[in-house]
Every structure is written in C-alpha cells, then in structure tokens.
Amino acid sequence: MNVEEALWYVAASWSIVFAGIVALIASTARRSRRLKRQLREAREAATRQAGVHSRPAGRDDARPPMRPPS
Amino acid sequence: MDTDMQTDTREDQSSSRGTARWSRLYSTPALFVWAALLLVTGALLAFLVAPVDASAMGFSQKIFYVHAPVAETALVAFAVSFVAAVLSLRRTAATDRGPWADLETAAIRLGLAFSVLVLITGMIWGRAAWGVWWAWEPRLTTFLLAVLVYASYFVVRAATDDEDRRAVIGSVFAIIAFVSVPLTFFATRYLPEGLHPVVITSSGAQMEGSMAATFVVCTAGMLVLLAALLRSEMTAARIRAELAETRDALEGTRP
Numbered sequence: 001m002n003v004e005e006a007l008w009y010v011a012a013s014w015s016i017v018f019a020g021i022v023a024l025i026a027s028t029a030r031r032s033r034r035l036k037r038q039l040r041e042a043r044e045a046a047t048r049q050a051g052v053h054s055r056p057a058g059r060d061d062a063r064p065p066m067r068p069p070s
Numbered sequence: 071m072d073t074d075m076q077t078d079t080r081e082d083q084s085s086s087r088g089t090a091r092w093s094r095l096y097s098t099p100a101l102f103v104w105a106a107l108l109l110v111t112g113a114l115l116a117f118l119v120a121p122v123d124a125s126a127m128g129f130s131q132k133i134f135y136v137h138a139p140v141a142e143t144a145l146v147a148f149a150v151s152f153v154a155a156v157l158s159l160r161r162t163a164a165t166d167r168g169p170w171a172d173l174e175t176a177a178i179r180l181g182l183a184f185s186v187l188v189l190i191t192g193m194i195w196g197r198a199a200w201g202v203w204w205a206w207e208p209r210l211t212t213f214l215l216a217v218l219v220y221a222s223y224f225v226v227r228a229a230t231d232d233e234d235r236r237a238v239i240g241s242v243f244a245i246i247a248f249v250s251v252p253l254t255f256f257a258t259r260y261l262p263e264g265l266h267p268v269v270i271t272s273s274g275a276q277m278e279g280s281m282a283a284t285f286v287v288c289t290a291g292m293l294v295l296l297a298a299l300l301r302s303e304m305t306a307a308r309i310r311a312e313l314a315e316t317r318d319a320l321e322g323t324r325p
Contacts, residue, residue, distance in 0.1 A: 001198065006130035009198045013133040013191045014113070017140060020187045021109075021295065024180070025102070028302045035309040042316040049320060 098305065101298035108291030112139075115284040130198035137191040138269065139289040140184050141213075143296050147181030148220065148251050150300070155244035158237060168311065169304070171237035174244050176303035178223050180296060185217045208257040209266035216250035223247060 094100060116135040123131035151174045158170035192210065193203045204210065227240045258266045269276050269285075277285070 001128065001130065003129060006128055006198065009130045009194050010132045013194050014136055016190050016194075017136040017187050018109075020183070024183055024299060028299060028306070032302060032306045032309070035306055035313060039309055039313045039316065042313055042320060046316055046320050 098298055098301045101294055101301065105291050105295035105298055108287055108294060112284060112288035112291050115280070115287055120281045120284045121278065127199055130195075133191060133195045133198065134269075135284055135288045137188065137195055138285065139292040140191065141188045142289055143292040144181050144184035144188055145251055145255065146293060147177045147184060147296055147300075148216070148248060151175075151177035151181065151244050152248040152251075155241035155248075158241045159245075167234070167237050167241075169307075171240060172304060172307035173300070174241060175227075176300055176307065178220055178244065180299050180303070182217065182220055184292075184296070185213070185220070188213065189217065207266060209254065212250065212254040212257040216247075216254050219247045219250050 154170045154174035158167045161167040197203050226243045227236050230236050
C-alpha cells in the first residue's frame with residue numbers, strides 16, 4: 001500500500017471518530033438544555049396555577065403569590 | 071472547650087473546602103476537559119512519537135490508536151449497563167430502580183454510539199490490512215452480533231408502556247445481552263481461524279513501549295469521555311424525572 005492511500009485511511013478513521021465524539025457531546029448538551037428549559041417553563045406554569053387557586057374568591061385585589069427565587 | 075469547638079469548626083470548614091476543591095476536578099465539565107486533554111495528547115503521541123509500524127501495515131497502523139480504544143470503551147459501556155441492570159433488578163421499589171435503569175439505558179445508548187464508530191473504523195482497518203471492507207471472521211461477526219443484540223434492547227423496552235415493567239424487561243434483556251461481550255472479547259483468543267490481530271495477550275502488550283503508551287493515553291481519554299457522557303446522561307435523566315413530576319402535579323391541580 002502506498003503512503004498516500006494509508007494517509008487517507010488514517011485521516012478518515014481519526015476524523016470520523018472525532019466527528020462522532022463532537023456529535024455525541026453536542027447532542028447531549030442540546031438535550032440537557034432543552035430539558036432544563038422545559039422544566040423551568042413547567043415550574044413557572046405550576047407557580048402561576050398555584051397562584052390562581054390560592055387567590056380568595058371574589059377578591060381581585062388579593063395580593064399575588066410570591067414567586068420562588070429563580 | 072469553646073476554643074476546641076472553634077478549632078473543630080475551622081477544621082471541618084477547611085476539610086469541606088478541600089473536598090469541594092477535589093470534587094471540582096471530577097465534576098462533569100472537568101471530566102470533559104480531562105478527556106479532551108488526554109485525547110489531544112494521544113493524537114500528538116500517535117503522530118509525533120509512536121513509530122511507523124514495521125509490518126506491511128505501515129502508516130495505516132495508526133488507525134489502531136482510535137479503533138482499539140473506542141472498541142474497549144464500547145465494551146466497558148456494555149459492562150456498566152450489565153452492572154446497572156443487576157443493581158436495578160435487586161431493588162424492589164420502582165422509585166429505587168429508576169436511577170439504575172437510567173444508567174443502564176444511558177450506558178447502552180453510549181455503547182452503541184461507540185460501537186458504530188468501531189464498526190466504521192474497523193472496516194477502514196480491514197480495507198487497509200486485508201484488502202476487504204468486511205470479512206466474516208470471528209471477531210467482526212461476534213461484534214456485529216453484539217451491536218445488533220444491544221440495538222434490539224430499545225425495541226424490547228418499547229414493547230410496554232408501563233414504566234416499571236419496562237425497566238424490569240430492559241434490565242433482564244441487558245443482563246442476557248451482556249453474554250455477547252465476553253464472546254466478542256475472547257473470539258480472537260480462542261478461535262484460531264480469525265484475521266483480527268490480538269495485541270493485548272496474557273504475556274502483555276505485543277507492541278513497542280511508545281506505541282503501548284500512546285494506546286494507554288488514547289484509551290484513558292476515551293474512558294474519561296465515557297464517564298463524562300454518562301454523568302451528563304444521568305443529569306438529563308434526573309431533570310426528565312423532575313419534569314414529569316412537575317407536569318403530573320400541574321395536571322392534578324388543573325380544574
């Protein structure tokens with residue numbers, strides 16, 4: 001086998017592995033970010049809903065519930 | 071007495087500060103940094119220090135420094151899934167089973183991802199060493215078999231909607247699937263008609279010192295990367311569980 005051919009095989013192997021690793025890390029990070037965002041939104045919705053239920057009936061001027069620190 | 075207590079508190083504080091400093095070294099981002107450092111060092115060693123192989127493989131032998139570490143990492147991931155599956159089945163409560171089942175699934179998912187890289191680099195190696203992209207020889211065949219078995223893990227788990235039942239079925243399958251790992255590992259050692267070379271034997275590594283060092287650094291890098299990815303997957307699983315709880319609570323309070 002000539003050197004040029006060997007070089008192609010080696011370059012292809014190393015770049016495929018490193019590209020695969022980068023893709024794995026990127027997909028893990030993206031999923032983690034998406035889940036964190038969804039959790040934050042769900043918590044905000046839960047806080048809003050708890051506020052609606054805890055407000056006394058017939059009193060629109062009741063103090064809104066305190067938001068948990070973000 | 072007061073002075074003793076103050077001294078104790080100071081010692082506690084300094085020891086917790088020391089522990090925190092050490093734990094920062096193996097936090098998830100730190101593990102990614104360690105993996106990157108090791109892999110870059112491994113690449114430098116492979117191309118600048120390790121000699122070109124004297125055999126017919128020549129320069130293309132450098133595929134070995136990524137192919138073999140990735141293969142070992144895939145097998146380690148499957149071994150982690152086996153241990154997690156055993157520990158998951160030993161828990162009786164579904165809530166206790168959760169984290170182990172999550173680890174098992176994450177390890178199999180990552181093991182499969184690494185296995186795909188092994189198959190691709192292995193085919194390139196085969197083309198360079200034997201002149202063919204694929205040969206139905208013991209190591210390649212058993213490895214492909216292991217990949218197919220582990221890929222069907224997700225199909226088996228999808229067979230039921232019940233969360234706890236799914237975890238139990240998955241764990242049983244992961245334990246049975248692990249049989250394919252030693253089969254792959256020992257295929258080249260006990261089946262003589264194989265083409266695949268055996269580098270690590272019972273009498274040590276069959277390569278020169280600098281080559282062995284490069285291989286060790288690359289393997290360490292891949293293993294640390296696996297640990298970092300597993301930790302990230304576990305964090306994601308924890309957030310997913312918390313999200314499901316929050317959404318359930320939200321549904322429950324809805325009029």
